[in-house]
Amino acid sequence: PEQAMGEREITAKSDVYALGCVTYEMLVGEPPFMGPTAQAIIARVMTEAPRSLQLQRHTIPTHVEAAIRRALEKLPADRFQSAAEFATALNDPSYASRVTVTTLAQAPSSRWGRPWAAPVGLGAIAILVAVAAWGWLRPAPPRPVARFSVKIPEDQSIVTNRILSDLALSADGQNLVYVGRQGGEVQLWSRRLDQLEATPIPGTAGAYAPELSPDGKSVAFAASGHQLRVASLTGGPPITLLEENGASPSWGSDGFIYAAGLAGGVTGIRRVPATGGALDTITTVDTSGGVRGHSAPDVLPGGRGVVFTIYRSDLASSDIAVVDLESRKIKTLLRGTFARYVSSGHLLYTRSDGALFAVPFDEKRLEVTGAPIPILDGLDLDAAGYADIAVSRNGTLAYLGGRTLPDELVWVDRAGREQKLDSLAGLARVSGMALSRDGNRLALSATVEGNEDVWLYDLVQKTLTRLTFASETDWRPIWEPDGKILTYVSMTSSSRSLWRVSADGSSQPSQLFAWPGEVVQEASWAPDGKRLAIRVGPRAGTGRDIGYIEVGRDSVPTMLANSKFDENTPRLSPDGKWLAYASDESGKLEIYVRPFPEGGGRWQVSTDGGSEPLWSRRGDELFYRSGDQHLMAAQVRITPTFSVGSRVRLFSTANYGGDVTYTRYDVTPDGRRFIFARQPPTDRDLIVVLNWAEELKRRTEK
Structure with missing residues (x-):
């Protein structure tokens, strides 16, 4: 009935209704509602009660009829909560004593008692089911893309360190964590997009380069001496996972946090369990060819590999690369300074001139599969090529627009x-x-x-x-x-x-x-x-x-x-x-x-x-x-x-x-x-683009 009314939200109770229809027909040989047309059937579904099963077949137990009639209630709230509950009632003879069964003393209609009535009714039901299935299974329309600027109160202002990235988004794109300042103290702040105010995250004084956990409940960050620490968004003392070279963390769904030393350091990409444990080296830096380090790791959703930057003395010569976590082999992808994977199947990356591009990327084969698409110009990069950009797993984009003024x-x-x-x-x-x-x-x-x-x-x-x-x-x-x-x-x-x-x-x-x-x-x-x-x-x-x-x-x-x-x-x-x-x-x-x-x-x-x-x-x-x-x-x-x-x-x-x-x-x-x-005061805007991955898909198709 709720589908016939055009309801968009279809729950498990709709399946209970469908199961009741099938059970009804199995017992008496015809559906609970029949008519010459699909419209007539829908009208009866909406306005009539099904005919009594016991009037059509007296051997049907009372508790079985009671259970089926409840499964066929018009209002979802009046039905069983689940198919399992329906099955229990069908097998419980005492169920009839707990409910009242209304027996309709009406004779079978001669018209619907004709031999050809059931096939006609079944055909109509098939039409109705086909129409309903189309409503259920048709592709959802693309979600609308929305752009807006987020106003950060002056006493919660974003600090642009120009060293690593200062922004992070939760996987669902609803929570933004940033490096902010209040009363002279720099720490991490959490700002839900449906709230007007941000809240400070305890235990994060002096933090930078935040990264939210996959469940959005904790944040990893770099701190004094480039330590890698983890803090809960709800409070409690942070834990230290790495004493040094813990900058630019990326929190994988595999339970590891991947990190790198600051650009120019002697370490490559490393990982450590998010709860603490042994350190595992993922990449080793080859300093030939002007390479000064590996930086900016980003773990791919499937856990197959890690995208990172091969940082060179000449920033314009830096490369975006990917390492296969199984073989530990490194594959150079393209020239760039900073990259993040997008759920649309793209890599979002910056060039040394501040231009932002997206390129199709196969996360399973770990390779670029198309030509780059220009996205933005004029992004502000730090000395190592990092940009203040964050992309959630569901395709929300956040970035700081404009340029940071000179010191x-x-x-x-x-x-x-x-x-x-x-x-x-x-x-x-x-x-x-x-x-x-x-x-x-x-x-x-x-x-x-x-x-x-x-x-x-x-x-x-x-x-x-x-x-x-x-x-x-x-x-x-x-x-x-x-x-x-x-x-x-x-x-x-x-x-x-x-x-x-x-x-x-x-x-x-x-x-x-x-x-x-x-x-x-x-x-x-x-x-x-x-x-x-x-x-x-x-x-x-x-x-x-x-x-x-x-x-x-x-x-x-x-x-x-x-x-x-x-x-x-x-x-x-x-x-x-x-x-x-x-x-x-x-x-x-x-x-x-x-x-x-x-x-x-x-x-x-x-x-x-x-x-x-x-x-x-x-x-x-x-x-x-x-x-x-x-x-x-x-x-x-x-x-x-x-x-x-x-x-x-x-x-x-x-x-x-x-x-x-x-x-x-x-x-x-x-x-x-x-x-x-x-750093002088700046009016750089925090720009948020909801469902940005949808726009990227459309631009790729064009």
């Missing part, structure tokens, strides 16, 4: 008051900075047109000069003690080593130190210019380590801190006798000080997390970022021995660029002001 350099006094530095037009992400001894010149590393180089800004003359011109990355500059030369890290496809260049540009860059087979990441000069503290790694078994060299003499460093824990960010005191650094030996990064180059003793300076240590020029203060993203000033004494006094919280640094493995700010000679890189 601004700001002076910040000890009270947190800002003063914007004169605009440095053309510089994008500023990754390192160092003030000269007199505070009049600023060395910095910044990205211009996709390439990172060392620059010098004269704060008095307001002039900006480029000092390095290599096709690969030159970054993290520091001043040598004479104030005339800059030391920096040069990163190529096969090595990272220390180089030097004249601040006035009078000489060509030259290599200062390289450790074959090892990755040199940063350095700090002793004031006499004879010793250089360096940080290397990550290294197998010991992570990031700290040592030193006698300049011009040593080809291999003397190691100072090379435990199984991570030690990074070496900073020598102004008198060259003390080394400040960060270590995670306590379970989280803290700041420590030890004698340099040798000597006993070690002092912990931070008390609740710490990174990015920096000495004042007089050596009476040691600055660092706390675990809750505030700049701290620890009062210290360095003569005759080291001691720590009070610790003063200066201001929030949540709005300023940072790096847990490298100090990304500096202090003026008088200790009154600090210089930071800040």
